[in-house]
Amino acid sequence: MATITGIRPRALVRASGGPRYAVALLVDALGTGLLRPFLLLYGVTVLKLSAPVTGIAMTVGIVVGLVCMPAVGRWLDRGARSTVVAASMLVRVLGVVLLLAAPAGHVWLFAASALFLGIGNQAWPAAHAALVATVAHGRERDAALAGGRALRNAGLGVGALLATVCLAGGPTALRALAAVTALSYLAAAALAWSVHVQARPAEAASEKDQDDEPAPRMLALLTANVVYVFCLNVPEIAIPLILVTQFHASPMWPAAVFVANTVLVVTLQVPVTVLLSRFSRRAVLALSGVVLAASYLGFLAATSLGSGWGPPAVAAVSVVCTIGEIIYAGSATALVTALAPVHVLGRALARFQLSTGFGLAVSPVVITTLAARGPVALWGGLAAATLLSASAVATEKDQGTRLGGRRRARAGL
Numbered sequence: 378m379a380t381i382t383g384i385r386p387r388a389l390v391r392a393s394g395g396p397r398y399a400v401a402l403l404v405d406a407l408g409t410g411l412l413r414p415f416l417l418l419y420g421v422t423v424l425k426l427s428a429p430v431t432g433i434a435m436t437v438g439i440v441v442g443l444v445c446m447p448a449v450g451r452w453l454d455r456g457a458r459s460t461v462v463a464a465s466m467l468v469r470v471l472g473v474v475l476l477l478a479a480p481a482g483h484v485w486l487f488a489a490s491a492l493f494l495g496i497g498n499q500a501w502p503a504a505h506a507a508l509v510a511t512v513a514h515g516r517e518r519d520a521a522l523a524g525g526r527a528l529r530n531a532g533l534g535v536g537a538l539l540a541t542v543c544l545a546g547g548p549t550a551l552r553a554l555a556a557v558t559a560l561s562y563l564a565a566a567a568l569a570w571s572v573h574v575q576a577r578p579a580e581a582a583s584e585k586d587q588d589d590e591p592a593p594r595m596l597a598l599l600t601a602n603v604v605y606v607f608c609l610n611v612p613e614i615a616i617p618l619i620l621v622t623q624f625h626a627s628p629m630w631p632a633a634v635f636v637a638n639t640v641l642v643v644t645l646q647v648p649v650t651v652l653l654s655r656f657s658r659r660a661v662l663a664l665s666g667v668v669l670a671a672s673y674l675g676f677l678a679a680t681s682l683g684s685g686w687g688p689p690a691v692a693a694v695s696v697v698c699t700i701g702e703i704i705y706a707g708s709a710t711a712l713v714t715a716l717a718p719v720h721v722l723g724r725a726l727a728r729f730q731l732s733t734g735f736g737l738a739v740s741p742v743v744i745t746t747l748a749a750r751g752p753v754a755l756w757g758g759l760a761a762a763t764l765l766s767a768s769a770v771a772t773e774k775d776q777g778t779r780l781g782g783r784r785r786a787r788a789g790l
Contacts, residue, residue, distance in 0.1 A: 398459075398508075399528065401568035405466055406529040408561025409498075410536020411554050412473070415544070416491070419555065423548045425481045434484060436738065438491025442499045443734045446727040449500045453507045453723025456576040459569055461504035466566035469497035473559035477552065497562075499734050502710075503726035508574050510714045510722060516654045519711040523650035526706055527643050534639040576719070595716060595725070597773035599732040601666070601766035602709060606736035607744070607759060608669050608702045612638045615744050615755065616695060619680060623752075626688040634695045641699045642706075649700075650707035658712040659770060661704060666767025668701035670760040677756035 412419070420431035452461055472493030479486035505525060513521045543550045617631035653661045675694035682690050710729065717725035747755040 395512075395572055397568050398572045398574075401462075401466075401565045401572075402505075402525055402528050403532045404561050404568065405501075405565035406532025407536040407539075408469075408558040408565065410533040410538075411540045411561070412558040413494075413498075413533075414537050415540055415551065415554070416494070418544075419476065419551050420487055423481070423551050424479055424483065424487055426484055426487065430484055431487070434488040435491045438488060438493075438495040439499075439734065440495075440738050441492055442495025442497075443731055443738075445496050446499060446503065446731050446734070447724070449503055450724035450727025453504065453726065454721060455723075458504070458508040458511050458576060459572045459574040462501065462508055463566040463570035465497045465500040465504050466562045466569060467497075468493050468500070470559050470562045470566070472497065473555050473562065476555055477559070499730060502733070503723070503730045506710050506714060506726050507723055511574055511576055516651075518714065519654060519658075519707065520647060520651055522710055522714075523646045523707045527646040530639055530642045530646075534636075534643070595713065595728070595773070597769040598662075598709075598712065599728060601770045602729065602732040603736040603739075604762045604766040605666065605669070605705050605709065606733050607740045607763075608698060608705060609737065610740045610744065611698055612695060614741055615676075615748065616691060618745070618748050619676070619752070619755075620688055620691060622748075623680060624684045624687045624691075626684070630688045630692065634692055637692070638695065638699045638702075641696065642703060645700075646703050646707060649703050650711075653704065653707065658708050658715060659773075661708040662712055663767045663771035665701050665704035665708060666763050666770065668704060669698065670763040670767070672698035672701055673756045673760040673763065677752055677760070680752040680756070 416435060417428070417431050420426045420434070421428055424431075426434075449461060472490045472495075475486055475490040475493065479490065506522060509521050509525065510518055540554055543554060546553070612631075612635050616634050620626040620630045620634075621628065653664075656664075672694055675697060676691060679687060679690035679694055710726075713725055713729045714722065744755065747758050
């Protein structure tokens with residue numbers, strides 16, 4: 378089985394799509410960081426909508442945006458790569474334009490804006506993964522996917538920080554942030570389109586003969602992924618919830634946890650992914666579930682402490698949770714790209730993104746509902762569900778491809 382002892386930064390950038398594409402990712406992430414965390418605030422402050430109406434419109438936009446994923450998968454399977462990435466950025470430009478055009482009290486334009494932003498946000502991960510899988514292979518591809526995630530988190534963090542500084546300007550500042558976001562998406566789309574990456578016609582032709590071969594269903598993987606992605610909302614929803622409502626801690630505690638999460642992902646995503654490349658992707662993904670479940674049990678133990686030791690204990694356990702998130706993010710998409718035959722890569726990634734988007738959409742409701750029933754229901758429930766998911770991932774049989782046992786071992790599955 379091939380291993381990676383180190384990847385030079387220049388090689389990593391090349392495997393990720395090249396310098397222009399890396400800049401496109403950074404610019405896109407900066408724009409997203411400027412607006413996404415404050416979209417709810419924009420609806421309430423600028424458009425004068427009620428918080429429940431704004432939240433419902435945003436949720437509907439995200440969920441309906443998932444409907445586009447089958448079409449995105451088919452588009453990718455026809456060979457498109459950078460064009461789909463650029464399109465996912467351009468559709469968000471339209472979403473921001475609708476946001477800026479919406480008059481106060483106009484919920485439908487806000488909902489339409491949330492829909493187009495949702496479509497772009499849902500389509501981008503699958504398109505990006507397909508592009509990277511076209512220009513890089515094997516463990517180099519895994520590292521490139523990890524590098525893209527680290528770069529994106531850095532851009533999101535910087536964008537959110539800049540937006541936070543500008544919030545003192547009120548509604549005018551929020552409109553300005555939205556306008557800058559639209560320009561960022563437009564610039565990122567132009568850069569992404571300029572790399573002109575598409576699947577080679579020769580590869581597509583060679584795979585047409587395999588149409589009678591079933592694509593890997595990955596049912597257990599996709600189902601488990603719905604539970605795994607809850608970890609992405611733990612720092613944003615679950616931890617602030619228990620710190621503020623149970624311990625009555627200062628808002629600085631959840632803010633510090635969120636910043637630490639971002640810094641750890643940016644600095645450790647590539648090194649951890651490379652370090653674990655000596656093991657199979659499936660085993661690593663199962664391991665991430667075990668680490669996440671252990672962190673959830675750690676949060677449960679921390680909730681039994683008083684207001685003095687509780688917040689620092691939660692902050693310490695959040696580091697373990699972030700490590701689990703890093704391991705999960707470095708192996709999940711990599712496993713999908715390794716399992717899927719070339720001619721159905723787009724559809725496989727689209728199905729994976731559907732499971733991710735669904736998990737992210739339902740996790741706030743599930744987390745808040747379980748939290749209302751007490752720490753045991755929240756953290757015990759998450760731990761049990763995640764362990765079951767890890768077990769399902771570890772035991773699922775890889776079917777639907779022509780890789781034999783020896784070739785599959787070499788591929789690191």
